[in-house]
Amino acid sequence: MPSMAxxxxxxxxxxxxxxxxxxxxxxxxxxxxxLEHRRSLPIASVERRLVEEVQKHDVLIIVGETGSGKTTQxxxxxxxxxxxxxxxxxxxxxxxxxxxxxxxxxxxxECGVELGxxxxxxxxxxxxxxxxxxxxxxxxxxxxxxxxxxxYLSRYSVIVVDEAHERTVHxxxxxxxxxKVQNVRSKYVKDHTSIGHKRASNGTILEKENTDPCxxxxxxxxxxxxxxxxxxxxxxxxxxxxxSEYFGGAKxxxxxxxxxxxxxxxxxxxxxxxxxSALVTIFQIHSEEAPGDILVFLTGQEEIESVEKQIHENLxxxxxxxxxxxxVTIFSSLPSEQQMRVFAPAxxxxxKIILATNIAETSVTIPGIKYVIDPGVVKARxxxxxxxxxxxxxxxxxxxxxxxxxxRAGREGPGKCFRLYPESEYxxxxxxxxPEIKRCNLSNVILQLKALGVDDIFGFDFIxxxxxxxIKKSLxxxxxxxxxxxxxxxxxxxxxxxxxxxxxxxxxxxLILASQFKCLDEMLIAVAMLSVESxxxxxxxxxxxxxxxxxxxxxxxxxxxxxxxxYRTSIELLEKRKSEVGKEKPEKILRKWCKENFIxxxxxxxxxxxxxxxxxxxxxxxxxxxxxxxxxxxFRRCLAAAFxxxxxxxQPDGTYRALASGEVVQIHPTSVxxxxxxxxxxxxxxxxxTNKYIRNITIIDGFWLTELAPQYYxxxxxxxxxxxxxxxxxxxxxxxxxPDKEQRNKKNRLTNQNACGFTFLxxxxxxxxxxSGHDEIVSMMEFGKHKLGIYGNLLTSDDFxxxx
DNA sequence: AAAATAAGT
Numbered sequence: 001m002p003s004m005a006x007x008x009x010x011x012x013x014x015x016x017x018x019x020x021x022x023x024x025x026x027x028x029x030x031x032x033x034x035l036e037h038r039r040s041l042p043i044a045s046v047e048r049r050l051v052e053e054v055q056k057h058d059v060l061i062i063v064g065e066t067g068s069g070k071t072t073q074x075x076x077x078x079x080x081x082x083x084x085x086x087x088x089x090x091x092x093x094x095x096x097x098x099x100x101x102x103x104x105x106x107x108x109x110e111c112g113v114e115l116g117x118x119x120x121x122x123x124x125x126x127x128x129x130x131x132x133x134x135x136x137x138x139x140x141x142x143x144x145x146x147x148x149x150x151x152y153l154s155r156y157s158v159i160v161v162d163e164a165h166e167r168t169v170h171x172x173x174x175x176x177x178x179x180k181v182q183n184v185r186s187k188y189v190k191d192h193t194s195i196g197h198k199r200a201s202n203g204t205i206l207e208k209e210n211t212d213p214c215x216x217x218x219x220x221x222x223x224x225x226x227x228x229x230x231x232x233x234x235x236x237x238x239x240x241x242x243x244s245e246y247f248g249g250a251k252x253x254x255x256x257x258x259x260x261x262x263x264x265x266x267x268x269x270x271x272x273x274x275x276x277s278a279l280v281t282i283f284q285i286h287s288e289e290a291p292g293d294i295l296v297f298l299t300g301q302e303e304i305e306s307v308e309k310q311i312h313e314n315l316x317x318x319x320x321x322x323x324x325x326x327x328v329t330i331f332s333s334l335p336s337e338q339q340m341r342v343f344a345p346a347x348x349x350x351x352k353i354i355l356a357t358n359i360a361e362t363s364v365t366i367p368g369i370k371y372v373i374d375p376g377v378v379k380a381r382x383x384x385x386x387x388x389x390x391x392x393x394x395x396x397x398x399x400x401x402x403x404x405x406x407x408r409a410g411r412e413g414p415g416k417c418f419r420l421y422p423e424s425e426y427x428x429x430x431x432x433x434x435p436e437i438k439r440c441n442l443s444n445v446i447l448q449l450k451a452l453g454v455d456d457i458f459g460f461d462f463i464x465x466x467x468x469x470x471i472k473k474s475l476x477x478x479x480x481x482x483x484x485x486x487x488x489x490x491x492x493x494x495x496x497x498x499x500x501x502x503x504x505x506x507x508x509x510x511l512i513l514a515s516q517f518k519c520l521d522e523m524l525i526a527v528a529m530l531s532v533e534s535x536x537x538x539x540x541x542x543x544x545x546x547x548x549x550x551x552x553x554x555x556x557x558x559x560x561x562x563x564x565x566x567y568r569t570s571i572e573l574l575e576k577r578k579s580e581v582g583k584e585k586p587e588k589i590l591r592k593w594c595k596e597n598f599i600x601x602x603x604x605x606x607x608x609x610x611x612x613x614x615x616x617x618x619x620x621x622x623x624x625x626x627x628x629x630x631x632x633x634x635f636r637r638c639l640a641a642a643f644x645x646x647x648x649x650x651q652p653d654g655t656y657r658a659l660a661s662g663e664v665v666q667i668h669p670t671s672v673x674x675x676x677x678x679x680x681x682x683x684x685x686x687x688x689x690t691n692k693y694i695r696n697i698t699i700i701d702g703f704w705l706t707e708l709a710p711q712y713y714x715x716x717x718x719x720x721x722x723x724x725x726x727x728x729x730x731x732x733x734x735x736x737x738x739p740d741k742e743q744r745n746k747k748n749r750l751t752n753q754n755a756c757g758f759t760f761l762x763x764x765x766x767x768x769x770x771x772s773g774h775d776e777i778v779s780m781m782e783f784g785k786h787k788l789g790i791y792g793n794l795l796t797s798d799d800f801x802x803x804x
Numbered sequence: 805a806a807a808a809t810a811a812g813t
Contacts, residue, residue, distance in 0.1 A: 141813045299809075333808055359809075379809050503813080533808065670806070674805080690807090
């Protein structure tokens with residue numbers, strides 16, 4: 001029997017019981033309560049006006065604050081006023097899966113229908129809809145996928161894009177697509193006799209326009225009745241004008257929310273160390289302010305753990321009665337059981353301090369928060385289109401983000417927000433966060449647009465256009481992968497197949513190649529495992545144990561085979577337990593196994609889901625799923641063929657040079673090849689932290705590259721009068737150059753400098769070979785559009801032969 | 805010898 005003090009009653013020591021569970025309210029009482037709730041929402045009073053606005057305008061921007069009920073109510077209003085006629089559906093997109101599910105559940109309940117019937121949701125791996133579904137909640141990424149099969153979105157009469165201000169890549173691409181679809185659909189309705197023609201503003205028909213890919217689709221759909229597509233964009237206030245302008249001055253209406261006032265405080269002086277300032281502020285609030293929990297925004301796991309440690313150290317120095325503070329943490333890679341702890345109320349008389357990343361900005365709503373501490377920084381993805389490298393950097397938040405954060409203090413009552421910077425700094429912040437599409441690799445986006453029939457990517461009407469360099473980089477990558485032809489057309493069947501797979505294009509390519517290399521069984525697993533993050537979980541306090549556990553799975557050939565070992569071992573365990581009757585549930589066994597082996601159960605399950613989904617896809621494509629068994633050479637050759645853009649060669653000092661980018665990189669310590677130092681490797685990830693690291697690495701043979709990826713590791717380039725050969729003699733590479741007269745002179749300059757290895761870049765390339773001593777590029781030469789890099793001090797004129 | 809923000813098909 002636990003004593004009173006030990007039992008953790010959330011609000012005191014007396015247990016209460018209610019009889020609600022024994023005595024469910026009647027169906028009618030429940031309906032009545034729901035109706036009352038709906039009527040009490042701020043949005044209820046403007047139902048008629050909103051419906052009229054939608055009828056009047058093809059695009060409507062709705063600016064609504066949290067708690068207005070716009071997400072749950074507007075689709076119901078539209079459904080009630082006839083927007084689902086003729087079996088048409090109202091589609092509502094969300095950036096996040098949980099939101100799509102929870103809102104759909106709520107609306108089904110409000111409508112008094114079974115989820116999946118009139119009201120349903122659809123997210124990856126989960127489709128709870130039926131032919132009778134009229135209000136469909138879904139993720140925006142899923143609607144984009146749907147568009148590949150039905151470019152016209154013909155089943156929808158209205159699309160509501162919720163949380164558009166978040167400007168995820170998916171939202172941005174979707175908006176561009178919707179604008180286009182809407183345009184074509186209304187064209188069809190207004191004048192379906194002039195299909196294929198463009199009308200000028202004065203009504204005359206312009207020349208036949210073959211460039212609009214939707215026209216082709218339109219023709220196919222001529223026989224069908226398609227009403228114009230209504231669009232509703234829901235956004236937070238600061239950004240409404242952006243959407244309005246994008247949609248040709250579309251009307252924006254505002255609906256009121258239910259947000260309590262939040263007092264915002266700034267520091268008087270600029271702070272040099274925001275972690276220290278956060279710490280001081282936590283204790284300041286604790287001693288000076290009324291009860292209420294504190295939410296602190298930090299940038300990542302490491303910061304969170306270090307601040308938590310410091311709080312506990314500081315608490316030890318306080319007198320006993322002032323130690324009534326409890327810390328909880330939340331960030332995405334935290335196992336879900338531990339994530340749940342943030343929702344538990346602090347013990348009576350204690351103040352809960354929530355240390356969170358921006359997961360608490362939008363994704364997770366924690367009750368009880370009265371104070372927010374906002375250091376004004378966030379870890380954000382950034383992209384260098386020249387190097388093709390993504391990295392995470394700490395940057396100032398935007399004004400919109402700061403407002404969003406402070407709003408977290410006013411969900412249940414008036415609150416306070418402490419910004420750890422002076423007000424003058426706030427004024428300098430960007431209005432909104434830079435849209436993600438301008439900060440990421442675009443290969444996936446471009447492949448999808450191409451598959452949707454958008455030929456001119458540079459001319460595509462993005463709400464905000466990514467840089468030319470970024471588009472160019474991704475187009476190049478897609479050409480090299482064979483997804484696009486040299487004329488930038490989607491290739492058939494490879495490009496088409498790649499676009500169909502819900503994967504990074506390079507992984508899709510790996511699957512297609514794997515069926516030829518007869519190792520698709522292995523590649524399906526590898527790609528599924530590479531598509532999820534953090535399979536291995538290494539807590540700081542049990543580092544040695546975790547490493548020992550990992551060694552059981554390690555393959556001497558690299559991380560890809562190691563990941564496959566983990567996956568296969570876990571599947572075997574599941575299968576074995578399924579056949580044993582009366583034992584513990586297989587899921588439970590697996591959870592235990594994961595814990596023992598320091599494997600992230602959530603990630604592993606995600607990999608299983610992806611595996612079964614892409615397996616279905618490749619089967620439909622008619623690819624042959626066979627295993628290479630113990631012949632891992634086949635598998636590694638296939639990796640080389642697919643990931644040739646990520647090949648690296650060892651340099652004398654033990655670092656590696658990535659061939660495509662020329663970057664000097666190191667093997668990440670978490671790789672099984674960390675100490676191995678193989679001559680030639682391929683990798684899947686390039687991250688910049690304290691150093692430039694590569695991760696997920698497998699040993700390959702350098703000669704495979706010219707054999708399996710000649711489109712990139714071209715041996716010859718006659719167009720420039722240079723011919724480079726890699727002749728294989730005595731295990732070394734010999735380089736021949738056949739320069740014309742002009743080039744010969746340049747070459748003499750090279751030998752004069754006693755240059756050694758070469759990086760010849762056909763589009764860029766290649767082997768810095770036989771290097772020793774210093775490896776810095778001592779010279780970079782232009783040969784037409786090509787660059788020749790000269791390293792160190794190795795190549796002598798004897799090694800350097802002219803051809804005949 | 806390092807350290808992932810969060811979200812999605």
